[in-house]
Amino acid sequence: MQVEHYDTSWPAPGLENQTFRTQQPDKATSLHQTLLDTDFHLGILNMIQQPYALGLLSCLPFILTYILTQVESKTAMQSSKVGRKAPLTPYAIPIIGHAAMFVWSLGALVHKNNARFGKYVPVRFRGMFTELAFVSGPKNVALIFRRSKDFAAKASVVIAMDRLFGSPQRTVRFYDDDNSGMEMVPHSYSNVREEDRIHHIVHVQVIKYLSGNGLKPMTQRFMENMGRQIFTSGVGSEWLEMDDLFGFCQVKLLEASLDAMFGPYLTALNPNFVDDYWKFDQSTAYLLKGFPKWIVPQSWKARQRCLDSLKKYNAYANKLHDGDGRKDYEGLDPFFGTEFIRQRKEAMSKMGTFDEDAIAAEDLAIMWATNSNSIPAAFWFLYEIFSDPVLLSRVREEVDECILPSSDxxxxxQFDLTALGNSPLLQSCYAETLRLRTAILVTRVPEHDDFQLGDYVFPKNNLIMVASQTAHMDEDVWNTGTSEAPHPINTFWAERFLVHPDAPGSGPLKHAKAQRPKQSLPEIPESVKEKPRFSTEGLSGAWIPYGGGQTLCPGRHYAKQEMLVTFAILASAFDLEILHEPGVKTEANTKYFGLGVMPPKDKTPIRIRRRKQTVL
Known part of the structure; x- marks a missing residue:
């Protein structure tokens, strides 16, 4: 018999008040009884009694592997030794271990073991001579992010450049050999040339051009492009039905975004690029998991078409740039689209390993980072708001206040982008969309020494992973409404991130008061009531759609602008209705678990028309 109790034997430094739920066996249970106390082992004993011993010999390695890893797991769970490894998830296939599960059903594996070992208990997985650990719990995740300097994040970059973006092997080694870190001052043990510090150079450029004032020229052009894309799409005053809202977003948003970042020549020279890109994006899961070309040939071909198009574009833009008398353009660049893209190419041209193939792979990488998550997120943003007429009316009021005066x-x-980004309800919808639909795996590797988290030790050079969906679905952290007005954690609640001054139980964090029925509040005149404010306070390690620490997603600011601007244009100038049958909802495609924002699994039919007050 197993007894569930609360155990506080794993408080990470400063986490003494955090509770960890673990499963512990009764102390009277012997090891022999423990091994036989499952249907699995009883079934094995029954089989051995049958006259099929020869056949069972072939099963013996699997049986022994499961028993041994089960013993290792239970021993770790019962241990109170400081400096122990996280408990291992049992497996039955020698050598391969959990590798097959990682390829085919990673999401199910993570969720199952969160329930198996209890909340906030780290767990280990093993397969193909590799071992990694999953860490959960907001305080533990926040601690890992705060101690970014103790970790190397380049492992995920190296894997992505190699498997996903098709970078030449010599350039992959170049990424891997850069041990100088991201900081301005390189690590003391590094001998990498300053101009070869690829991770630092990319980090600095991303901060400069994809945030703050450096981002403004690109977002302004995206807004102009998006408005033009939608207004010239043939939608008039009569209802026009479309079979898929996501397909509409894929085409319109990507065309507007590519022009904003790379300029007009990329798609002008390669008319099929948008279609090729989304075929490549659909192959992301297969490519990242290392499927060879002979198994998924279409995935490799789609990527190669994108790389060939980018090389063609780069050659053309370089020729125009070389023939131009003026070499430097601030903000927007007439040939490369933006100063950001031009500066990246100039920096990489000084690195000996970056030829046209390597630069094309880098272009594909930044394109993927800024679009392949933001466009599915924009779809979900539109889907949730346009599915709720009452919510749509409220959000439209905020959008209308941000429209700039126009003589035409x-x-x-056109919108005041600062005001748009500060609109409370709009921001709450944005944050809730990412909480509900993002499923990334944040990876870290202890670079210098073993990493200790409470009583657990994670070996140097072994992967540590954090699953955002585990953090985003933690019912012990998130506000789920009141007993009178519940808002379950697995549903969209537009106001989850809003703090109402006259409602003590509001805001994203779980409150004891918020779970009880609301007590009647005295009526406050409308003119005196304070407006609600958007808040992510207290969510460090709990709301992590962009990861955390030094390696936050480089495209996060641009992604937010894409989402808000797209909705603002559609909401202010168009009526849009979701055409699902009653009770039918669009579900996320869990095949993309671990890769970012999960796209929709099926098509979402809509109808759209110009709003009467904006008809030409």
Whole structure:
């Protein structure tokens, strides 16, 4: 018999008040009884009694592997030794271990073991001579992010450049050999040339051009492009039905975004690039998991078409740039699209291993980082708000306040991007969309020494992973409404991130008061009531759609602008209705678990028309 109790034997430094739920066996249970106390082992004993001993010999390695890893797991769970490894998840296949599960059903594996070992208990997985650990719990995740300097994040970059983006092997080794770190001052043991510090150079450029004032020229052009894309799409005052909202977003948003970042020549020279890109994106899961070309030939071909198109574009833009008398353009660049893209190419041209193939792979990488998550996120943002007419009306009020005056009533609306980004309800919808639909795996590797978290030790050079969906679905952290008005953690709640001054139980964090029925509040005149404010306070390690620490997603600011601007244009100038049958909802495609924002599994039919007050 197993007894569930609360155990506080694993408080990471400063986490003494955090509770960890573990499963412990009764102390009277012997090891022999423990090994036989499952249907699995009883079944094995029954089989051995049958006259099929020869056949069972072939099963013996699997049986022994499961028993041994089960013993190792239970021993770790019962141990109170400081400096012990995290408990191992049992497995039955020698050598391969959990590798097959990682390829085919990673999400199910993570969720199952969160339930098996209890909340906030780290777990280990093993397969193909590799071992990694999953860590959960907001305080533990936040601690890992705060101690970014103790970890190397380049492992995920090296894997992505190699498997996903098809970088030449000599360039992959170049990424892997850069041990100088991301900081301005390189690590003391590094002998990498300053101009070869690829991780630092990319980090600095991303901060400069994809945030703050450096991002403004690109977001302004995206807004203009998006308005033009939608206003010239043939949608008039009569309802027009479309079979898929996500397909609409894929085409319109990517075309607007590519022009904003890379300029007009990429798609002008390669008219099929948008279609090729999404075929490549659909192959992401197979490529990242290392499927060879002979198994998924279409995936490799789709990527190669994208790389060939990028090489063609780069050669053309370089020729125009070399023939131009003026070499430097601030913000927007007439040939490369933006100063950001031009500066990246100039920096990489000084690195000996970066030829046209390597630069094309880097272009594909930044394109993927800024679009392959933001566009599915924009779809979910539109889907949730346009599915709720009451919510749509409220959010439209915020959007209307951000429209800039225009002398041309027929032109697409322009918005004050700062005001748009500060709109409380709009921001809450944005944050809730990412909480509900993002499923990334944040990877870290202890670079210098073993990493200790409470009583557990994670060996140097072994992968540590954090699953955002585990953090985002933690019912002990998130506000789920009141007993009168519940908002389950697995549903979209537009106001989850809003703090109402007159409602003590509001805000994203779970409150004891928030779970009880609301007590009647005295009526406050509307003119006196304070407006709600958007808040992510207290969510360090709990709301992590972009990862954390030094390696936050480089495209996060641009992604937010894409989402808000796309919705603002559609909401202010168009009516849009979701055409699902009653009770039918669009579900996420869990095949993309671990890769970012999960796209929809099926098509979402809509109808759309110009709003009457904006008809040409």
């Amino acid at each position: 009533p027929d032109a697409p609306p």
